[in-house]
Amino acid sequence: METGQKPIGRPRGFDADKALELAMRVFWEQGYEGASLTDLTHAMGITRTSMYAAFGNKEDLFRKALDRYTEGPASYGARALQEPTALQVATAFLDGSVRATTHPGWPTGCLGVQASLAAGEPGGHARDALIAWRNEHTAFLRDRFQKAVDEGDLSPGTDPGLLARYLMTVANGIAVQAASGTARDELQQVADMALQSWPPATGPEQPGG
Known part of the structure; x- marks a missing residue:
C-alpha cells in the first residue's frame, strides 16, 4: 500500500x-x-x-425491516399463492396469518398492519410504505383469484378484486385481534368461519353473501 x-x-x-x-x-x-x-x-x-x-x-431501516418481515414471518403469503385451488390459497393464507400473528417468541399481531396505524406526520413515509405493502399483497391475491376464474376454479361471476380485499380484511382483523391478546384457537375459529362463505366454482355467490 x-x-x-x-x-x-x-x-x-x-x-x-x-x-x-x-x-x-x-x-x-x-x-x-x-x-x-x-x-x-x-x-x-x-x-x-x-x-x-x-x-x-x-425510514431506510424501517423499509429494510419490512422487507425482512416479508421474507420471514410473512412469507406464508407468497407460499399460499402456490396452492392449487383458490380455496386452498385462502385457507393457507388465513391459517398462516393466525400462526404468524400468534407465534411463540414473536411479537403478536402484524408489523404490516400495526406499525403505523397511529402514525402522525413524522411517520407519513412509513405509513405510505405500509399502505403500498398491503395493496401489493392484495393485488397478488387478486391476480391469483383471476387465474382461478379463468381456469373455472371460481365462478365466472366472482369478483377477484373483491375476494382478495375480503380475504385481506379478515387477515388484518385477525392481526389486530392477536395484538389485543386473543388466543390462537379463537382466531383459527374466525378464519374457519370466514371460509364458510367462500364462493363455489359455480353460482353467483360472493363472500359474505
Whole structure:
C-alpha cells in the first residue's frame, strides 16, 4: 500500500443480518413512531453512527425491516399463492396469518398492519410504505383469484378484486385481534368461519353473501 493511501474499508464489528432482525422486532412491537432511535440501536447493540452507515436513516431501516418481515414471518403469503385451488390459497393464507400473528417468541399481531396505524406526520413515509405493502399483497391475491376464474376454479361471476380485499380484511382483523391478546384457537375459529362463505366454482355467490 502506498504511503498515505487509506485502507479500503474495515469489516463491520457486528452481524448486520442479526441487527436487522432485532430492528424488525422493535418496529413490530412498538410501531414506526413508537420505536425511537435509542430503542432501535440498543436492541441492535450498535451505535447510531453504525446504524446510519449500515442501514441509512430510520425510514431506510424501517423499509429494510419490512422487507425482512416479508421474507420471514410473512412469507406464508407468497407460499399460499402456490396452492392449487383458490380455496386452498385462502385457507393457507388465513391459517398462516393466525400462526404468524400468534407465534411463540414473536411479537403478536402484524408489523404490516400495526406499525403505523397511529402514525402522525413524522411517520407519513412509513405509513405510505405500509399502505403500498398491503395493496401489493392484495393485488397478488387478486391476480391469483383471476387465474382461478379463468381456469373455472371460481365462478365466472366472482369478483377477484373483491375476494382478495375480503380475504385481506379478515387477515388484518385477525392481526389486530392477536395484538389485543386473543388466543390462537379463537382466531383459527374466525378464519374457519370466514371460509364458510367462500364462493363455489359455480353460482353467483360472493363472500359474505
